[in-house]
Structure formats: structure tokens, C-alpha cells
Amino acid sequence: MSGLVFLIPVALLMGFAGLAAFLWSVRSGQFDDPDGAAHRILISPDEPLPERKPVRD
Amino acid sequence: MSEAVLDPAGCPSGLAPPSAAETSDPSAFVRKLGRQSRLSLTVRGAKCGGCLSRIEGAVSTLPGVESARLNLSNGRLDVAWSGSLEARWIVDAVSGLGYGVAPLDTAADDDAHKKEERSLLLAMGVAGFATANIMLLSVSVWGGHGEMGEATRQGLHALSGVIALPTLIYSGRPFFQSAWNVLKKKRTNMDVPISLALILAFSVSVSETIRGGPHAYFDAACMLLFFLLIGRFLDARVRRRAWSAARDLAALGSRTVTRLGADGRPQSVRSEDIRPGDQILLAPGERAVVDMMVEGGESEVDESLVTGESLPRWTGAGMKLMAGSINLSQPLTGRATAAAADSLLAEISQMLSAGEQKRSTYRQIADKAVSLYVPIVHSTALLTFLGWWLIGDIGLRDSILIAVATLIITCPCALALAAPVVQVVAAGRLFKGGAYLKSGDALERLAACDHIIFDKTGTLTLGTPRLVSGTDVATLSEAAQLARASRHPLSRALTVAAGPGALAKDVKEYPGLGLEGEVNGVSCRLGSAEWTGAQASGHTGATLFFVRGDAPPVEFRFEDDIQEDAGQTVAALTRMGLTMEIVSGDRPEAVGEVARKLDIRCWTASASPQDKVRRLEELQGQGRKVLMIGDGLNDAGALALAHASAAPGGALDVSQSASDAVYSGGLAPLPRLMKTARLAKTVMVQNFAFAAIYNVIAVPIAILGHATPLVAAIAMSGSSLIVCVNALRINLTREKQA
Numbered sequence: 139m140s141g142l143v144f145l146i147p148v149a150l151l152m153g154f155a156g157l158a159a160f161l162w163s164v165r166s167g168q169f170d171d172p173d174g175a176a177h178r179i180l181i182s183p184d185e186p187l188p189e190r191k192p193v194r195d
Numbered sequence: 196m197s198e199a200v201l202d203p204a205g206c207p208s209g210l211a212p213p214s215a216a217e218t219s220d221p222s223a224f225v226r227k228l229g230r231q232s233r234l235s236l237t238v239r240g241a242k243c244g245g246c247l248s249r250i251e252g253a254v255s256t257l258p259g260v261e262s263a264r265l266n267l268s269n270g271r272l273d274v275a276w277s278g279s280l281e282a283r284w285i286v287d288a289v290s291g292l293g294y295g296v297a298p299l300d301t302a303a304d305d306d307a308h309k310k311e312e313r314s315l316l317l318a319m320g321v322a323g324f325a326t327a328n329i330m331l332l333s334v335s336v337w338g339g340h341g342e343m344g345e346a347t348r349q350g351l352h353a354l355s356g357v358i359a360l361p362t363l364i365y366s367g368r369p370f371f372q373s374a375w376n377v378l379k380k381k382r383t384n385m386d387v388p389i390s391l392a393l394i395l396a397f398s399v400s401v402s403e404t405i406r407g408g409p410h411a412y413f414d415a416a417c418m419l420l421f422f423l424l425i426g427r428f429l430d431a432r433v434r435r436r437a438w439s440a441a442r443d444l445a446a447l448g449s450r451t452v453t454r455l456g457a458d459g460r461p462q463s464v465r466s467e468d469i470r471p472g473d474q475i476l477l478a479p480g481e482r483a484v485v486d487m488m489v490e491g492g493e494s495e496v497d498e499s500l501v502t503g504e505s506l507p508r509w510t511g512a513g514m515k516l517m518a519g520s521i522n523l524s525q526p527l528t529g530r531a532t533a534a535a536a537d538s539l540l541a542e543i544s545q546m547l548s549a550g551e552q553k554r555s556t557y558r559q560i561a562d563k564a565v566s567l568y569v570p571i572v573h574s575t576a577l578l579t580f581l582g583w584w585l586i587g588d589i590g591l592r593d594s595i596l597i598a599v600a601t602l603i604i605t606c607p608c609a610l611a612l613a614a615p616v617v618q619v620v621a622a623g624r625l626f627k628g629g630a631y632l633k634s635g636d637a638l639e640r641l642a643a644c645d646h647i648i649f650d651k652t653g654t655l656t657l658g659t660p661r662l663v664s665g666t667d668v669a670t671l672s673e674a675a676q677l678a679r680a681s682r683h684p685l686s687r688a689l690t691v692a693a694g695p696g697a698l699a700k701d702v703k704e705y706p707g708l709g710l711e712g713e714v715n716g717v718s719c720r721l722g723s724a725e726w727t728g729a730q731a732s733g734h735t736g737a738t739l740f741f742v743r744g745d746a747p748p749v750e751f752r753f754e755d756d757i758q759e760d761a762g763q764t765v766a767a768l769t770r771m772g773l774t775m776e777i778v779s780g781d782r783p784e785a786v787g788e789v790a791r792k793l794d795i796r797c798w799t800a801s802a803s804p805q806d807k808v809r810r811l812e813e814l815q816g817q818g819r820k821v822l823m824i825g826d827g828l829n830d831a832g833a834l835a836l837a838h839a840s841a842a843p844g845g846a847l848d849v850s851q852s853a854s855d856a857v858y859s860g861g862l863a864p865l866p867r868l869m870k871t872a873r874l875a876k877t878v879m880v881q882n883f884a885f886a887a888i889y890n891v892i893a894v895p896i897a898i899l900g901h902a903t904p905l906v907a908a909i910a911m912s913g914s915s916l917i918v919c920v921n922a923l924r925i926n927l928t929r930e931k932q933a
Contacts, residue, residue, distance in 0.1 A: 142347075146332070146354065149328070149331060150328060150358075153324055153327060153328045154324075156324065157320060157321065157324040160320045160324075161317060161320065161321075164313060164316055164317055164320065169313070169316060170266065170268070170309070171266040171267055171268045171269075172268060173267040173268045174247060174265065174266055174267030174268060176244075177243060177244025177247055177267060178244065178247065180244050181244055181247060181248040
């Protein structure tokens with residue numbers, strides 16, 4: 139039973155860490171544009187392809 | 196479709212149609228912050244990641260732009276730049292890609308809804324955290340039943356209480372505030388029993404913990420909060436979507452106007468600053484924002500959005516021009532006859548808000564359920580308490596405990612989730628099918644409709660004329676050389692039929708008559724019958740005549756094509772038991788033709804916006820529930836007044852704002868919209884029925900005193916889950932192919 143003395147605080151701390159991360163993400167506007175965020179990850183910057191050396195076989 | 200492959204205008208996924216480029220100088224909306232300039236724009240038609248990268252990419256390559264960020268959820272584009280970049284280049288860059296764009300007045304842009312949604316999300320997160328942690332402790336209490344020492348149990352209960360108290364205060368605020376507000380007015384709503392149950396459950400648990408009793412309801416209180424907040428949050432989201440559509444309407448009003456100063460110099464000002472008597476310049480392609488009297492210049496004006504008339508009208512000095520008309524060929528100058536707030540556009544906005552007020556008296560199923568629910572639950576809990584205390588003879592403390600358990604178990608988790616989850620799921624399904632909903636109760640209202648009124652131009656028809664007469668290729672290509680110089684819809688249709696090619700020399704446009712120019716060294720004319728000296732033919736649609744030198748005139752016939760899938764859609768809707776009619780502002784011949792082709796018996800032509808509203812009121816007076824479908828400014832009043840309404844994606848902003856649903860990709864989404872709405876309503880009713888059955892089973896258990904915290908937890912989460920799963924069923928039902 140003495141394990142509870144530190145197991146419960148550990149559990150609560152982990153919960154708090156999750157909650158803090160959630161609060162931070164809401165406040166920093168990460169939930170303001172769920173549709174855009176879903177698409178933004180798929181956008182790659184449009185740059186010219188690096189030149190490739192001709193492959194010889 | 197070959198052009199769409201090369202350079203698709205508008206959303207590349209095809210979720211939204213491209214918008215016509217319209218010119219409006221946004222420089223009056225630029226905000227200065229030090230040496231940085233900022234501008235917020237509302238972008239219409241951006242629906243996918245492709246839009247996001249195209250728009251942001253195009254704007255960020257402009258010289259001096261420091262940041263450009265588009266919010267895809269609400270269509271807001273924020274641009275910050277330094278240097279001498281002109282604001283209208285930004286607008287041109289976006290509209291050049293085929294998106295509708297309007298400057299956003301951030302002063303009027305009240306973020307109250309966003310704040311509400313965010314605070315609900317935070318409250319939901321906190322409640323979720325507390326529920327998970329308290330449940331962790333509660334499960335060990337339930338699991339250790341009989342073996343756990345009293346001191347340990349008391350300690351775990353106390354710890355739960357310590358977590359529950361701040362949660363209750365923080366996450367419970369939305370409910371407590373709302374309950375307090377209605378109680379002050381001596382009324383009641385769903386939040387009253389919720390608040391009562393929360394506070395009672397918490398206080399009873401505190402006293403039980405202090406006494407060292409076996410049962411504490413901290414977990415139930417937090418779980419209750421969590422589920423209720425999910426429902427509240429989803430509801431707030433649906434409402435915010437509707438609100439952002441209303442904001443777009445405001446953006447439409449905040450256009451700019453080119454005013455000519457006393458010295459004749461043009462100056463861009465906000466439309467609100469225009470006073471009657473101001474001199475205004477209306478460039479070709481520009482839309483009039485205020486009603487005006489034309490003084491100088493001759494042009495043709497597209498009034499299709501104001502009157503529904505599909506052909507442009509000649510306009511010259513001394514003629515009145517209504518707000519919402521688009522100038523097609525030559526610059527016009529004139530004097531404003533009314534301020535923007537008194538113009539036709541504003542008048543229609545007033546018709547909109549009047550219609551919306553009427554509509555807001557509609558009571559959702561959820562509201563009806565709640566009005567029944569509150570008194571029943573309160574009297575049941577009170578009777579339980581009195582029954583056990585006076586007759587059951589188990590003492591005051593146990594009687595209170597059982598009554599509180601009853602309150603908790605009957606608390607409306609399933610009821611709070613029943614409607615919002617269905618709305619979110621149905622809206623998501625419709626969005627994939629090319630339609631999106633603008634208000635939460637739209638589904639219920641759509642489902643109830645039994646009669647449809649269609650507008651013609653742009654709704655049943657494509658809204659753009661198409662060349663139908665078979666003329667030889669040589670004549671066509673010669674006529675097209677003249678037509679390429681004009682913005683007139685018929686000229687454009689001719690150009691489309693002829694494809695790319697050369698432009699004639701010295702083309703002059705005579706508004707109301709036609710074009711004149713030199714093709715291969717011969718003077719040619721393209722235009723009306725009188726312009727070319729031809730005999731008017733019997734064609735019901737629009738015609739153009741082409742004369743080459745002294746040769747006899749050649750006739751080009753045009754028709755406004757019916758949408759490809761209109762026939763199937765009408766048939767599908769008829770099968771669903773709906774009756775239909777057409778009410779249009781266009782000429783009787785044109786309307787009759789469409790009605791005959793689509794086999795719609797009842798039609799009205801030359802209807803003014805007021806006529807449309809009157810017809811609607813007449814039908815509603817007969818007890819019909821009317822679904823109005825239209826795209827023009829002349830439909831907006833009717834759209835707002837109808838029991839439910841839908842507008843095509845190409846419709847004017849104001850019409851889209853006025854309707855409950857916006858669809859794109861032809862008429863095909865309409866039967867799907869109706870089917871989904873009816874299915875959603877069925878599922879909602881099922882959900883409410885389930886919530887009622889749940890109470891019928893759970894309440895006797897609670898009244899008899901068997902509702903321990905474990906039973907309450909299982910019952911509450913179980914019923915909420917079933918309601919959600921039932922809502923997801925909407926996604927599973929497959930569309931029957933007609």
C-alpha cells in the first residue's frame with residue numbers, strides 16, 4: 139500500500155502534464171484552423187528539383 | 196475540361212467553383228503598424244490544401260510581403276507587408292487565381308464566437324483530465340470493495356474531491372452562468388437541473404467523504420461535465436460556421452467605391468462613406484455598391500443578380516442603376532442616389548434579417564425535449580426524496596443520497612449529445628458530397644420540406660449562354676475576332692465556341708447595339724438585328740447577327756443551357772415525394788421553355804424579389820413547408836424567408852449567406868442533401884427516443900436506491916456512447932444509386 143504514496147502523485151503529475159500541453163496548444167491557436175492544419179502538412183515548398191547526376195549502368 | 200487540367204481556376208479539388216474576378220480597391224482597409232501594413236481579406240472558394248498553398252504562394256511572392264497566412268476553416272487571409280506594395284495587388288493576386296475575395300473590416304470583426312468556442316474547448320479539456328484522474332482513483336475504490344481499508348478509501352475520496360472542486364468551478368461556469376441568468380428572469384432551461392445535479396452531487400460527496408461513507412459521486416459529477424461540454428462544444432462550432440457566413444455578408448457591404456473629387460480626381464473610399472449626390476466612377480467589370488443615376492458614358496450592365504434577367508441591359512445618361520449590377524463594357528460616371536445603407540443591397544439585407552428573425556422562432560426538437568424534461572426530472576427527484584424520507588423511513592441522509600443519485604442518473608448527457616453529434620456527422624458527410632450546411636437546425640428544417648421553389652437563371656440553367664446554331668467555321672472564326680474584344684456574355688459565348696484566335700483591328704463597341712471592326716480588311720459588324728440590318732427571327736433565346744461587308748447577315752442563336760443533371764435531379768426529388776415549381780425574374784418564353792423541358796408544371800416568370808417573397812408567403816399560408824433554391828440577389832429575400840433554403844456555390848455572397856446550405860457541382864447534391872437531412876432527422880428522433888427509454892429504465896433503479904457511483908458511471912457513459920454510435924450510422928448508410 140505504501141506504493142500509493144508515490145504512484146498516485148506520479149499519475150496525477152502525468153495527467154497534469156497532458157492537461158498543460160493541451161491548454162498551451164489551445165491558447166497558442168493550434169485549434170483555430172483544424173481544416174488548414176490538416177492540409178498544411180501535405181504542402182511541400184515548390185522548389186526546383188536538385189540536379190541529378192546521370193546514372194550509368 | 197482540357198483548360199481545367201492546364202490551369203484550374205479556383206479550388207483545384209473542385210469542391211468550390213471559381214469565382215468571377217471583381218474589382219474593388221481595398222486600400223481603405225489597410226491598417227498601419229509602424230512601417231508594417233496589414234490587411235485582412237475574406238477568401239471564398241478556398242476548400243483544400245491546394246488552395247492554401249496557391250494563395251499563400253501567390254501572395255508571398257509579391258514584393259515586400261512578410262507574411263501571408265490563410266485560415267482554411269474560416270477563409271480569412273492575413274497579410275503583412277512593408278514597403279510600397281499596393282493593397283489592390285494582393286486582391287488581384289488572389290482573385291486572379293479564381294477565388295472570390297473581399298476586404299474584411301477587422302473593427303467589425305467581433306471574435307466573440309471564437310472566444311466562446313475556445314473557452315468551451317478549454318473547459319472540456321479540464322473536465323476530461325479531471326474525469327480520467329478521478330476515475331483512476333474511483334476504479335481502485337470499486338475494485339478494492341470490501342478489502343480496502345476505510346482510511347485508504349477516505350483518502351482516495353478526499354483526493355478526488357480536491358481534483359473535482361477546481362474542475363467544477365472552472366468547467367461548470369458555462370452551465371452555472373446560464374442557469375443563473377434564466378433563474379433571475381424566473382424561467383428555467385436545461386442548465387438548471389444540470390447545475391443543481393452538479394452542485395448537489397458535489398456537496399453530498401463532500402459530506403460523505405468527511406463522514407467516511409462508502410459512496411462519493413465526484414467521478415459522476417466530472418464525467419457529467421465532460422460529456423455535456425462535448426455536446427456544448429460541437430454545438431458552438433456549428434453555430435460559429437453559421438456566423439462566419441454572416442460575416443461574409445458584412446464583408447460584401449464593406450466594398451470600396453471610386454469617388455470622383457471636385458477636381459475630377461478618382462479616390463477610393465469605403466462604401467459607407469458615400470453620401471447621396473457624390474460623383475462615382477464605375478469601371479468595366481465593377482459591381483455597383485450604391486444605387487446611382489448615370490450621368491456620363493454608355494455601357495451595358497449585367498443585372499442578372501438583381502432582376503434575374505439573363506441578358507445585359509443598355510444603360511446611358513439619365514438611367515437608374517441598382518446596387519448589385521455589374522458594369523460590362525465602358526466606364527460609367529454617375530451620382531449616388533442613396534447611401535450604401537439605403538441602397539437596394541441594404542434593403543435586401545433587411546429583408547434577410549426580417550426573414551431570419553421569423554425563422555429563429557423555429558423550435559428545434561432538442562428544445563422541445565428539454566421543455567418536457569426539466570419539470571419531469573425535478574419532480575421525480577423531489578418525490579424520490581420525500582418518498583424515502585417519509586414512507587421509506589431510512590433517515591434524512593440516505594434519502595438525500597438516493598435523490599441525488601436519481602438527479603445524476605437522469606442528467607441529460609445523451610440528450611445533450613443527441614442533436615449536436617448528428618449535426619456534425621451529417622454536415623461532414625454532406626461536405627464530402629459537395630454541399631455544406633450553414634446552420635445547425637438546417638437539417639431539421641430541410642427534412643420537413645415538401646415543396647421546392649427553383650430560381651431559373653444560374654440555378655436550373657448554367658446561367659451562361661451557349662451557341663446552339665450550326666454556323667460554318669469560317670464565319671464563326673471571323674465573328675469571334677470581333678467578339679474577343681467584348682465582355683458581353685454573348686460575345687464570350689461566341690469566343691468559347693470559336694476557341695482561341697486573332698483579334699480584329701480597330702474594334703469599337705457600341706453599348707446596346709454591337710461591335711464594329713475590320714476583319715481581313717473588310718469592315719464587319721456583330722450585334723443586334725437593328726445594328727446589322729437583319730430581320731429579327733423567331734428564336735426564343737438570345738441571338739446575335741454578323742455582317743461581313745455587304746453580305747447578308749448571319750444569325751447566331753444562343754440558349755441558356757439547362758444543367759446537365761437537372762432532369763435526373765428533378766426526377767429523383769419527385770420520387771422523394773416533393774413537388775416543384777419555378778419562380779424566375781426572366782422572360783416568360785425562357786422560363787416556360789425550361790419548365791417544359793424539365794416537366795415542371797407550375798412556373799411564374801418576370802417575378803420581382805417581392806413577388807417571390809409573396810408567392811412564398813402564399814404557400815406557407817397554405818401550410819406548405821417550402822425549400823427555396825436560388826442564386827441571385829433577387830432571391831435573397833425569399834431564401835431567408837423560406838422554411839429552408841439552398842444556394843449553388845456560384846451564387847452571390849448575399850444569397851449564400853441567406854441560405855441554410857450551399858452546394859456545388861451541378862444540381863446532383865440536392866437529392867443527397869434532402870436524403871441526408873431526412874436520415875439525420877430520423878437518427879435525431881431515435882436518439883431522443885433512446886434517451887427517453889434510457890431514463891425509463893435508469894430512473895426506477897435510481898429511485899429504488901440501487902444507483903451506486905459505479906452504476907451511474909456505466910449508465911452515463913454507456914448511453915452517451917450509444918447515442919454517438921447511432922449518429923455515426925449516417926456515414927454507413929450507402930447512397931442508393933438512382
